[in-house]
Amino acid sequence: xxxxxxxxxxxxxxxxxxxxxxxxxxxxxxxxxxxxxxxxxxxxxxxxxxxxxxxxxxxxxxxxxxxxxxxxxxxxxxxxxxxxxxxxxxxxxxxxxxxxxxxxxxxxxxxxxxxxxxxxxxxxxxxxxxxxxxxxxxxxxxxxxxxxxxxxxxxxxxxxxxxxxxxxxxxxxxxxxxxxxxxxxxxxxxxxxxxxxxxxxxxxxxxxxxxxxxxxxxxxxxxxxxxxxxxxxxxxxxxxxxxxxxxxxxxxxxxxxxxxxxxxxxxxxxxxxxxxxxxxxxxxxxxxxxxxxxxxxxxxxxxxxxxxxxxxxxxxxxxxxxxxxxxxxxxxxxxxxxxxxxxxxxxxxxxxxxxxxxxxxxxxxxxxxxxxxxxxxxxxxxxxxxxxxxxxxxxxxxxxxxxxxxxxxxxxxxxxxxxxxxxxxxxxxxxxxxxxxxxxxxxxxxxxxxxxxxxxxxxxxxxxxxxxxxxxxxxxxxxxxxxxxxxxxxxxx
Amino acid sequence: xxxxxxxxxxxxxxxxxxxxxxxxxxxxxxxxxxxxxxxxxxxxxxxxxxxxxxxxxxxxxxxxxxxxxxxxxxxxxxxxxxxxxxxxxxxxxxxxxxxxxxxxxxxxxxxxxxxx
Numbered sequence: 205x206x207x208x209x210x211x212x213x214x215x216x217x218x219x220x221x222x223x224x225x226x227x228x229x230x231x232x233x234x235x236x237x238x239x240x241x242x243x244x245x246x247x248x249x250x251x252x253x254x255x256x257x258x259x260x261x262x263x264x265x266x267x268x269x270x271x272x273x274x275x276x277x278x279x280x281x282x283x284x285x286x287x288x289x290x291x292x293x294x295x296x297x298x299x300x301x302x303x304x305x306x307x308x309x310x311x312x313x314x315x316x317x318x319x320x321x322x323x324x325x326x327x328x329x330x331x332x333x334x335x336x337x338x339x340x341x342x343x344x345x346x347x348x349x350x351x352x353x354x355x356x357x358x359x360x361x362x363x364x365x366x367x368x369x370x371x372x373x374x375x376x377x378x379x380x381x382x383x384x385x386x387x388x389x390x391x392x393x394x395x396x397x398x399x400x401x402x403x404x405x406x407x408x409x410x411x412x413x414x415x416x417x418x419x420x421x422x423x424x425x426x427x428x429x430x431x432x433x434x435x436x437x438x439x440x441x442x443x444x445x446x447x448x449x450x451x452x453x454x455x456x457x458x459x460x461x462x463x464x465x466x467x468x469x470x471x472x473x474x475x476x477x478x479x480x481x482x483x484x485x486x487x488x489x490x491x492x493x494x495x496x497x498x499x500x501x502x503x504x505x506x507x508x509x510x511x512x513x514x515x516x517x518x519x520x521x522x523x524x525x526x527x528x529x530x531x532x533x534x535x536x537x538x539x540x541x542x543x544x545x546x547x548x549x550x551x552x553x554x555x556x557x558x559x560x561x562x563x564x565x566x567x568x569x570x571x572x573x574x575x576x577x578x579x580x581x582x583x584x585x586x587x588x589x590x591x592x593x594x595x596x597x598x599x600x601x602x603x604x605x606x607x608x609x610x611x612x613x614x615x616x617x618x619x620x621x622x623x624x625x626x627x628x629x630x631x632x633x634x635x636x637x638x639x640x641x642x643x644x645x646x647x648x649x650x651x652x653x654x655x656x657x658x659x660x661x662x663x664x665x666x667x668x669x670x671x672x673x674x675x676x677x678x679x680x681x682x683x684x685x686x687x688x689x690x691x692x693x694x695x696x697x
Numbered sequence: 698x699x700x701x702x703x704x705x706x707x708x709x710x711x712x713x714x715x716x717x718x719x720x721x722x723x724x725x726x727x728x729x730x731x732x733x734x735x736x737x738x739x740x741x742x743x744x745x746x747x748x749x750x751x752x753x754x755x756x757x758x759x760x761x762x763x764x765x766x767x768x769x770x771x772x773x774x775x776x777x778x779x780x781x782x783x784x785x786x787x788x789x790x791x792x793x794x795x796x797x798x799x800x801x802x803x804x805x806x807x808x809x810x811x812x813x
Contacts, residue, residue: 318809393806401799420806452807460801467798488775496703550768551775 273297274305278386282313287320289313303336304350308387311357321361330358348663349375349383352616353391360394369398370620373627374667376415381694382663388416393452396424400460403467403501405431406567410631419443423457427464432567487513495558503567507559511579514555518548518579559583564632584633591629592640598622599647604654615661622648623671630675641675645682648672649689656693666693704750707760707773710743715774719765726761730754744780 255263269276273294281290291310294302307329314320336351356371375383376391392415399407405428412425422443429436490510494502560583602618626644630637649672656665673686708715711725732740733754742749763769803809 312807315808390807394803394808397799397802397806397808400802403798453804456801456804460798460805463798463801492703492776492778547768547771551771554772554775 269293270297277309278312282309283316285313285316285319287314287325303332304347304354307332307336308350308354308357311354312386312390315357315361326358326361329354333358348612348661349378350387352613353383353387355613355616356391356394365398367617367620369395370624371616373624374616374620377671378663378667379670380416382666385416389418389420392416392418393420396421400424400427400464404565406565419446427461430461431464431468433468434570482513482516484517487517491555491558495562502562502565504563504569507562507566508577508580511559511577511583514552515577515579518552555579556583556586560586563587564628568631568634584636588629588633588636588640591625591633592643594625595622595629595640595644598625599644599651602647602651604651612661612664615655615664619664619668626671626675637675638677645672645676645680649682649686653689656689662693662696666690669693702772702776703778704745704747705756706777707763707769708777709745709780710752710756710760711764712743713764714779715777722761722764726757729757733757746778746780746782 277290277294281293288310290313291306294306294309298306311329314325333351333354336347352371353375356368356375359365359371360368372391372395376388376395378388380388392411395411395415396408399405399411408424408428409432412421412428415421422440426436426440426443429440487510490513494506494510556579559579563580563583564587598618598621602622603614626641629640633640648668652665652668652672654665655661655668669686669689673683673690676683676686708717711722711729713722713725717725729740729752733752741752743752763773
């Protein structure tokens, strides 16, 4: 045993000195492949020494650690959840480099039991991350995505959920060759948990259609379907039984399923049809009933019913009649008709504004609806207008050649914000994708090309092209351009 | 959904029914201000479907002003829910932040500390 420990200490000292010499000689700190082989050769030498010194168990552990340090860290060190161990192990094995992977796995390790996530500890980890950015790892493109997922984890640990959500959405959608599976799975896990915590099961179902195919995703889909009272297929029942075992927290996954079943969505009683005799009181109760339910407990179909009620009342001039009564009660009897008309318009505006708040979070239709309620159309128009002005503002604020410094992190964050808003808008207004993205497509493609050609953010540029291609009709002129860009970028990366 | 407009409804604050006349509004408002001035406990809270809520002079004066304006009066009538309404909708505070659900969801995916 003492011989083994002495051997490890000596070898580690040699490794560190060797690394420092490389740094002082001005050689780049990227990790060429021969460094990994060199490290493995040294590990093999240490194992041999230990076997000669009759330490077979230590030799076996070092053999695995030396030959497959990433797997050893992921499957042994991370589950132990001891702060600092994972980071320094990987830095040592990679001769002082390999910071992005080391930082990412160190964060995973700290998340395991919640240790080492105090404000000061997070600040130190952020400082380490800042040394990685801007990234010069042009040869190894996965480092970009690993650094960004570490940034997202730090944001989430600090409670900045919006920015974390935007970054996780980008990372989970990156192609396999640009982003390790562990990063994508972790991003997906956080997104699903975040949507579940907000009881936004419509978002959970949407997330289950994106990102990597995992058992955890299938499990959350069954939870969302149970919550919404939708029937489960035979395969879904199997997933519900087996998937918790595949989750990182199986016991928590089982308890979550029970809690979700208890909080399940219950369909409210049907609303009166417009043909029945309705009045302002009934319409008012229907609106309050729809508006007061928590997120994920009102559907678009219900909102359309309520919208039809209000539209019918407006068409019958019933709102103006009601407003006239209230105006009289308020002592405005002389100009009751004029006040009533403007007051009824204001009331209808208030109703439309309420729908604007509710529509984005309502459960989508299981079958697309062709119904065209004028009030809902007005709501959709307003949502589209607001979204377009935000999107145009974000496009104008994208870092560009005009900025003296366009650090990689700023570009990633800007794209994450733009992508998240576009995604949310398309979800709310699925029939208007082309009218929303069409005017912005050329700017996005040009920005992607600038990122790829001039700013060294090849991975991000490719991610932009992928997103644009996914939302471009095949008969559009930009489709072929995007396919060519992606083909060229893939060949180079 | 902004639950303030349900809880802080001017009609609820003054303890009135929809359709109350202007004279009734004025009379009740002045009575409540007088009771508050002498420190009467009955005037310090008002009934809602979600239990009693605190009431002060500022709130009463705001409610009186709102009910004198036809447009805000109409909104108050729209968002009025009487105390004792059966199956009153959940308030945002009770529904939206379910810490047990959040903690279990994050633990299930391997995050020990749910994000605040």
